[in-house]
Amino acid sequence: MDFLLxxxxxxxxxxxxxxxxxAGFGLVMANxxxxxxxxxAIFTWGAVFAWILTDQFGWSLLAALPVVAVLAxxxxxxxxxxxxxxxxxxxxxxxxxxxxxMGGLIVLVELADHFxxxxxxxxxxDAFDSVPVAIGxxxxxxxxxAMVGLAFVIVAVTTWVLARTQWGREIRxxxxxxxxxxxxxxxxxxxxxxxxxxxxxxxxxxxxFVAMAxxxxxxxxxxxxxxxxxxxxxxxxxxxxxxxxxxxxxxxVVSTYATGYVSSSASELVVFVLLLIFLALRPxxxxxxxxxxxxx
Amino acid sequence: MTELFSNFGAYDFVIRDGMxxxxxxxxxxxxxxxxxxxxxxxxxxxxxxxxxxxxxxETGAPFFVSFVAGVLASGVVAVALATVLRxxxxxxxxxxxxxxxxxxxxxxxxxxITGGAQGLVGIPRSANDVVICVLVAAAFLGLWLxxxxxxxxxxxxxRQDPVMASHQGIDVVRYRTMLFGLSGVLAGASGxxxxxxxxxxxxxxxxxxxxxxxxxxxxIGGSTFVAGSLVGAVVVFGLPIALTGLAEYEVMVNxxxxxxxxxxxPGGILGLLESVRTRRRATVSxxxxxxxxxxxxxxxxxxxxxxxQVNLEVSEIVMAFGGVRxxxxxxxxxxxxxxxxxxxxxxxxxxxxxxxxxxVYRPASGAGRLLARDLPPLWGRPHRIAREGLAxxxxxxxxxxxxxxxxxVRLGVPVGTGESAQDRARRLLEEHGLAWAGHVQVGNLPYxxxxxxxxxxxxxxxxxxxxxxxxxxxxxxxxxxxxxxxIATIRDRGVAVIVVxxxxxxxxxxxxxxxxxxxxxxxxxxxxxxxxxxxxVVRAYIGSGSLA
Numbered sequence: 001m002d003f004l005l006x007x008x009x010x011x012x013x014x015x016x017x018x019x020x021x022x023a024g025f026g027l028v029m030a031n032x033x034x035x036x037x038x039x040x041a042i043f044t045w046g047a048v049f050a051w052i053l054t055d056q057f058g059w060s061l062l063a064a065l066p067v068v069a070v071l072a073x074x075x076x077x078x079x080x081x082x083x084x085x086x087x088x089x090x091x092x093x094x095x096x097x098x099x100x101x102m103g104g105l106i107v108l109v110e111l112a113d114h115f116x117x118x119x120x121x122x123x124x125x126d127a128f129d130s131v132p133v134a135i136g137x138x139x140x141x142x143x144x145x146a147m148v149g150l151a152f153v154i155v156a157v158t159t160w161v162l163a164r165t166q167w168g169r170e171i172r173x174x175x176x177x178x179x180x181x182x183x184x185x186x187x188x189x190x191x192x193x194x195x196x197x198x199x200x201x202x203x204x205x206x207x208x209f210v211a212m213a214x215x216x217x218x219x220x221x222x223x224x225x226x227x228x229x230x231x232x233x234x235x236x237x238x239x240x241x242x243x244x245x246x247x248x249x250x251x252x253v254v255s256t257y258a259t260g261y262v263s264s265s266a267s268e269l270v271v272f273v274l275l276l277i278f279l280a281l282r283p284x285x286x287x288x289x290x291x292x293x294x295x296x
Numbered sequence: 297m298t299e300l301f302s303n304f305g306a307y308d309f310v311i312r313d314g315m316x317x318x319x320x321x322x323x324x325x326x327x328x329x330x331x332x333x334x335x336x337x338x339x340x341x342x343x344x345x346x347x348x349x350x351x352x353x354e355t356g357a358p359f360f361v362s363f364v365a366g367v368l369a370s371g372v373v374a375v376a377l378a379t380v381l382r383x384x385x386x387x388x389x390x391x392x393x394x395x396x397x398x399x400x401x402x403x404x405x406x407x408x409i410t411g412g413a414q415g416l417v418g419i420p421r422s423a424n425d426v427v428i429c430v431l432v433a434a435a436f437l438g439l440w441l442x443x444x445x446x447x448x449x450x451x452x453x454x455r456q457d458p459v460m461a462s463h464q465g466i467d468v469v470r471y472r473t474m475l476f477g478l479s480g481v482l483a484g485a486s487g488x489x490x491x492x493x494x495x496x497x498x499x500x501x502x503x504x505x506x507x508x509x510x511x512x513x514x515x516i517g518g519s520t521f522v523a524g525s526l527v528g529a530v531v532v533f534g535l536p537i538a539l540t541g542l543a544e545y546e547v548m549v550n551x552x553x554x555x556x557x558x559x560x561x562p563g564g565i566l567g568l569l570e571s572v573r574t575r576r577r578a579t580v581s582x583x584x585x586x587x588x589x590x591x592x593x594x595x596x597x598x599x600x601x602x603x604x605q606v607n608l609e610v611s612e613i614v615m616a617f618g619g620v621r622x623x624x625x626x627x628x629x630x631x632x633x634x635x636x637x638x639x640x641x642x643x644x645x646x647x648x649x650x651x652x653x654x655x656v657y658r659p660a661s662g663a664g665r666l667l668a669r670d671l672p673p674l675w676g677r678p679h680r681i682a683r684e685g686l687a688x689x690x691x692x693x694x695x696x697x698x699x700x701x702x703x704x705v706r707l708g709v710p711v712g713t714g715e716s717a718q719d720r721a722r723r724l725l726e727e728h729g730l731a732w733a734g735h736v737q738v739g740n741l742p743y744x745x746x747x748x749x750x751x752x753x754x755x756x757x758x759x760x761x762x763x764x765x766x767x768x769x770x771x772x773x774x775x776x777x778x779x780x781x782x783i784a785t786i787r788d789r790g791v792a793v794i795v796v797x798x799x800x801x802x803x804x805x806x807x808x809x810x811x812x813x814x815x816x817x818x819x820x821x822x823x824x825x826x827x828x829x830x831x832x833v834v835r836a837y838i839g840s841g842s843l844a
Contacts (some may be wrong), residue, residue, distance in 0.1 A: 035387040100558040106551025272399035277393040
């Protein structure tokens, strides 16, 4: 029983990082209907930025986080400008944007590989003064508490922004119909760039945590968690930010159980099979139902 | 003798790899060129590779047998996958299919018979250069022939507009499943070939990186051309050789090339070449300048109203979108030799009615009959209704803009008419005074002519029921007159015609019978003069408070 509880807590910690990764992904996907795979490279670069600031400049992780978020956000805006913007008006923009974004992914991953000299780097343990905490039989660390807490705060704030602010309304208007939104005076370009910024910033924060918690950064960091992030997004439902939090937590818990009770290689398989089941039976995910009508 | 490429010195491995991956790229081409955004191919390749390797290793079967086993296995899995993912489209399909490929890779890692992470070694290297060349050449030739066939035309139609394609009798779901199967066969073939060429198989070969490389090949070459895979493979494999000094940047160059191609030459290298060629041809034909006079169609007198048998009938149709009842208990009969007009204010349900009749929607309730067929089982399957003898045009013209008029009309010709599709299309164009436009690209024609091309395409089916959705929208009065004359000719051949239009005066003089819709309800049905003078119709159009 204690083991199960401990696994659940570990799963939630892991899942909150997945959720942030997925939420950034899903934000772009829901609002621009594009599969921006280069997001995986933004994630990698987020971890690299965190490594530079903590390891090279000696900052603490908490001080570095906002800067990492801004840098990763700006990098994603750059990706939008170079890879996506000119394609959105095209007839086959879904496919074209994916392929263009994939080209960007290749370039960014290669750049990271060259930057790191092809090796694995680590964030030192002194970047975050983590203290073990025992709650009854369960042991967590302050780093884990901070990860989960921050993930919840970011998700809550993003949901509030989307639902309640003028900027959120503009984003939803663009998501619904780009052309009409621009006719109604929404600066579609600025809104899209903003969505990419927020999405990139989330990737940056998620990557910093993953880098700190697993203590491994290489050029393929983002790509290796890509399918897991996709799974979290699909399970939670494309486009619903709180849905993706639930999806991320669920995937985190399920994969921790699989690791704990079966084996570590089985955990990936379990996650992927869960993903396929959802796609086949409930592609709209747990939360959002999008009925796209055929218009003639 | 079987080592054809050993003359190329150190490059022989590159050439073999390039050929097998060109074959693999074809498996991506077949789905992308049909507008299906599915990327399960790397997983399917892994299935073909491992199944054939295991058959070779466990049974000692000859190459041919294990090759066929691999191809069949991945083909069957591909068809099953198409069935499971039939509800998905666009980026959702892309995500699902990539997830499938990753699942296969992870499964391979976990199953004992595949050798896990170490993989399989000692596979007989029985795929020599001759075998590779023959198989790759056969695949290219086969797909090239397929592209030129009717199947190829159907696929182009599907890519541009699945709804339009299904109204030409094309079963979009079945075609999609077949294309998945074909993609699986090609991926399985290249997988089987690959392991019997290299002699080993390991899971890390079938990763996301391979997909990016393959997509680079397809996109750089041109994703709508069969030869695009070959051209792309030459570039992707040739570039590192040309850039030997920059070896460590070769992957990055590929990535940058993809971005540039998508941005500046979406059709790939072959698309770029083709557009240069057609531009040159277009300048030539503009210089010679031809535009024969459009012959005026003969106006036929309106026959004494003697409606024939009922070709299409629906009763008490209810079609709801959320809480809105777009059609509420609507019943319609269309008789042969009769033009039935449907009018009503904007949003009254006219187009919804046509969409129900042609099978785009499944009504919540209601019954119907098309000739001898019961309609409800056909709802939601426009291709079946089209094959039963119903043709339609659309409110927003739905033609393949990048194809010629002749090709568009050819798409409408049903299979098995006895006459060749080409001849029939030509004859119809001639009959309707459009022979001059046969080889013109639809996108270059004025709006009014395109409307008429769409009507001719509908007639190519030889329909017993014809639905026309605002056939004269955006036309000038002379053009309108011409279209209504054409409609009268069609009617006189015994076709049941249903026309949706806004021009009430025109409808009054041309239709044999009118029905009026208002907020989804049918408020009048009968002789045009009687209907248009009825109080309820006047109220629907002008409003009750008006003094008019």
